[in-house]
């Protein structure tokens with residue numbers, strides 16, 4: 001009962017708190033205002049009241065001053081600190097009793113901790129808002145995520161913008177069992193085409209570290225090799241990836257801002273740069289991108305955690321190349337790992353293994369950027385007019 005009545009009055013009280021505590025003129029205004037009120041009350045009490053009433057009113061006035069002081073220093077402070085004002089909950093409350101100048105200075109300090117970065121000047125053709133980026137393909141999804149195709153971005157602008165963020169990009173790859181043989185070609189092609197000019201850490205997971213030669217020709221790149229257990233089936237391997245990734249992000253073994261997760265049977269054939277980065281980025285599968293919902297390879301058994309009903313689905317995404325901030329990749333890998341384990345406990349393996357769970361996650365947690373099939377093509381697929389630049393080829397299992 002008490003709680004609901006507090007909630008009912010919350011906006012008005014909050015507004016009052018904000019007025020009292022979040023203005024530079026607070027100290028002066030409130031001091032003058034209260035002094036006038038108290039002085040007027042004392043004048044009134046002494047001029048117009050008799051002895052007994054006078055004492056009673058004096059005690060009442062004193063109690064009121066105590067209650068008001070207590071109320072605004074306690075409630076307003078905790079309300080503001082809890083951020084209920086929305087967005088600016090980090091205001092420097094500590095300086096509430098200091099002078100006006102101190103308050104202003106401290107407030108500015110917290111806002112100006114990060115200088116405002118600006119883009120260096122670079123020359124490029126003026127963007128024309130009347131010119132559609134493509135008449136052939138979708139460049140923005142219905143939830144306003146860009147779809148990256150050749151011709152939709154200017155890498156120079158993106159590179160300059162990314163440099164000022166001073167971020168490191170991680171590239172994870174698993175090479176267990178016989179797959180260690182694919183690693184050399186994968187890393188060589190990444191060295192040549194992946195995020196050239198940016199700080200990169202390769203995170204290589206293998207059960208055979210002694211066979212792995214992790215080299216890079218760039219001075220701003222590191223390679224970290226981690227030993228894993230061996231698994232008796234390849235399905236186990238790609239299910240385990242989700243578990244290993246989420247654990248290593250959580251324990252900060254993987255410690256970067258952006259993470260790109262790749263299969264080892266990928267070979268980079270053209271530049272793949274910061275245009276692929278975003279909060280949560282998935283690649284559209286080259287086999288199914290023209291199919292309607294019925295033709296997408298989702299898990300259709302209700303018994304599986306990866307189940308997607310027939311009337312739902314956006315695109316079929318490939319689990320062999322995805323990217324995002326570490327936070328988003330953590331959420332994705334953790335959710336997929338949990339779903340895989342629930343299925344496992346019931347003896348269920350989703351139709352496309354980790355990829356089915358990956359697609360389920362992305363249906364309900366929409367990617368903020370999509371990569372066109374140009375980013376993961378396959379050698380055996382026929383040439384298509386919309387595929388202008390094949391950037392990565394997948395399924396390269398022969399060395």
Ligand SMILES: CC(=O)N[C@H]1[C@@H](OP(=O)(O)OP(=O)(O)OC[C@H]2O[C@@H](n3ccc(=O)[nH]c3=O)[C@H](O)[C@@H]2O)O[C@H](CO)[C@H](O)[C@@H]1O
Pocket residue numbers: 173174175176177178179233234235237238262263264265266319320351352353354355395
């Ligand atoms: C037909 C089929 O099966 N497709 C699955 C498989 O496609 P793929 O044929 O792409 O699977 P894959 O053989 O490339 O295995 C996936 C990745 O796991 C790693 N790996 C796998 C096995 C192994 O013994 N050692 C090892 O290191 C390696 O990085 C490899 O690239 O993988 C996808 C996940 O990306 C999906 O789950 C697909 O359903």
Ligand SMILES: [Mn+2]
Pocket residue numbers: 263264265266320394395
């Ligand atoms: Mn693969």
